[in-house]
Amino acid sequence: MRWLLLLAVALAVPGSAGAAPCSDLPNPIYLQVGDTQTNLMKRLGRALRDNDAKPVTLVFKTAGSCVNIAQIYDATPIAGNENLQYVPSMAEDAAWTPTSPTLTCQAPAGGVVPDIANSALFNSACTTSPPPSTVTLTTGPTQAYVLAVPEASQQTAITFEEAYFVFGFGQLGQIIPWMDETQMFIRTVTKSTLLAWAANISVPADKWKGVRHDGSPMVVSSLTGSTSPEAAIGILGAEVYDGLRDTLNILAFRAKGQYAAYYPDSTSTSRDKKNVRDGHYTVWSPTIWMETVDGSGNPVKPDAHYVIQLIAGRSVTPAIDFDMQAIVAAVGLVPDCAMHVKRSFEGGKLSLYQPAEDCTCKYESLVDTTSCATCSPSQPCSSGVCRDGFCEVQ
Amino acid sequence: MSIARTIFLTASLVFTSACGDDGGSAPEDAPVSDAGVDAAPDASCFTNPQTHEEIINACTTAQKIDKDSHPPLLNADGSLPPLPP
Numbered sequence: 001m002r003w004l005l006l007l008a009v010a011l012a013v014p015g016s017a018g019a020a021p022c023s024d025l026p027n028p029i030y031l032q033v034g035d036t037q038t039n040l041m042k043r044l045g046r047a048l049r050d051n052d053a054k055p056v057t058l059v060f061k062t063a064g065s066c067v068n069i070a071q072i073y074d075a076t077p078i079a080g081n082e083n084l085q086y087v088p089s090m091a092e093d094a095a096w097t098p099t100s101p102t103l104t105c106q107a108p109a110g111g112v113v114p115d116i117a118n119s120a121l122f123n124s125a126c127t128t129s130p131p132p133s134t135v136t137l138t139t140g141p142t143q144a145y146v147l148a149v150p151e152a153s154q155q156t157a158i159t160f161e162e163a164y165f166v167f168g169f170g171q172l173g174q175i176i177p178w179m180d181e182t183q184m185f186i187r188t189v190t191k192s193t194l195l196a197w198a199a200n201i202s203v204p205a206d207k208w209k210g211v212r213h214d215g216s217p218m219v220v221s222s223l224t225g226s227t228s229p230e231a232a233i234g235i236l237g238a239e240v241y242d243g244l245r246d247t248l249n250i251l252a253f254r255a256k257g258q259y260a261a262y263y264p265d266s267t268s269t270s271r272d273k274k275n276v277r278d279g280h281y282t283v284w285s286p287t288i289w290m291e292t293v294d295g296s297g298n299p300v301k302p303d304a305h306y307v308i309q310l311i312a313g314r315s316v317t318p319a320i321d322f323d324m325q326a327i328v329a330a331v332g333l334v335p336d337c338a339m340h341v342k343r344s345f346e347g348g349k350l351s352l353y354q355p356a357e358d359c360t361c362k363y364e365s366l367v368d369t370t371s372c373a374t375c376s377p378s379q380p381c382s383s384g385v386c387r388d389g390f391c392e393v394q
Numbered sequence: 395m396s397i398a399r400t401i402f403l404t405a406s407l408v409f410t411s412a413c414g415d416d417g418g419s420a421p422e423d424a425p426v427s428d429a430g431v432d433a434a435p436d437a438s439c440f441t442n443p444q445t446h447e448e449i450i451n452a453c454t455t456a457q458k459i460d461k462d463s464h465p466p467l468l469n470a471d472g473s474l475p476p477l478p479p
Binding site: 158161169203254255259261262266268278280282350351 | 438439443444446447449450451452454455456457458459460461463465466467468474477478
């Protein structure tokens with residue numbers, strides 16, 4: 001009943017200073033994440049609210065990856081009374097869906113250091129400082145980044161060299177049709193979307209030409225509202241684009257030294273992230289999840305560790321009552337166990353990668369179809385390992 | 395196995411190995427065979443990629459787009475000029 005009251009208050013004054021205290025929500029875990037992770041926060045937040053064995057409320061705010069890194073490295077609190085986001089449980093609002101807005105609650109009056117901070121790219125792209133001994137880093141799902149254009153645009157691909165001139169020279173770069181710097185929608189220098197693209201096209205983040213937006217939604221609205229759709233181009237996280245495919249298109253990208261251009265997915269309309277997983281699409285980063293630990297390296301907040309382990313695709317105790325891989329796949333991220341290439345720094349060269357416990361077949365079954373053999377206790381695999389009903393490589 | 399069949403199989407293997415490369419020796423400037431969108435593996439790809447350059451040019455059935463691009467400011471040797479200050 002108390003949660004119903006909280007919900008009623010939150011709905012009545014969304015985003016207002018009068019929001020209910022976040023500390024009154026069940027088992028709140030405070031996160032500061034990149035805005036590319038909003039869809040993950042909403043879906044996972046909903047599932048964890050209703051996770052019977054361990055209900056958790058993800059209370060989050062979004063900020064640039066570099067800001068998030070500094071926040072947890074320096075143990076800087078989120079401001080007291082700041083409005084934060086969360087999603088309702090089934091009991092609170094059965095009709096809520098991931099397309100619905102989040103609810104708002106108020107951070108504790110004295111402020112709160114995030115239990116979890118997220119960077120949607122290698123931390124080394126933001127800072128050369130190693131993490132303090134009080135912070136541990138866990139690699140989560142892979143995030144692709146895209147160049148998006150309005151649906152009315154006729155453009156289908158861009159090369160590494162073209163992107164270098166478009167964003168490094170602007171109008172002077174003479175790359176038709178992307179010569180109007182007022183139609184080039186980019187991000188501020190602390191954002192993973194810009195930093196990832198910067199590393200992949202050899203244009204430092206502070207050298208980019210174009211209109212700098214603080215949030216992905218502003219890039220989206222600038223693209224969709226452009227009166228010069230052929231000249232318009234913007235940078236987005238792939239999962240942002242995946243939620244807007246009916247209003248935007250993306251460009252296939254030909255990396256340096258590559259023979260042809262590719263989409264993140266195997267076709268312009270599929271959602272399998274095949275080219276991210278096998279290295280044909282090079283603009284991607286791992287998501288990094290940071291938590292605070294004590295002097296012995298143990299998590300200061302075990303339930304925050306529980307959430308991070310889940311996001312990283314590891315088994316947790318108590319077991320969850322939902323499919324985490326399905327959530328990761330649904331928001332356009334790629335679980336590490338489905339990746340077959342890796343890199344060690346932002347924009348770095350790719351090398352082959354075989355995850356210890358492969359989930360490629362399961363992932364493909366979630367986003368497309370899989371040619372993998374199915375299996376069960378009574379129908380073992382002829383080769384490989386039976387996991388989640390599929391014969392995985394290992 | 396007849397001699398003719400043996401010759402045919404040997405020739406097939408030779409041509410098959412020439413299509414792509416599992417030893418990493420395919421020329422990096424090999425032309426991409428398709429014009430526009432293609433859904434089939436082409437001849438200038440790597441069947442057993444090991445290095446970065448081979449991985450990004452590995453044979454694939456994924457949709458690919460060939461773009462004939464000649465940025466006006468590209469240096470004559472194909473290198474990029476420095477960024478403006």
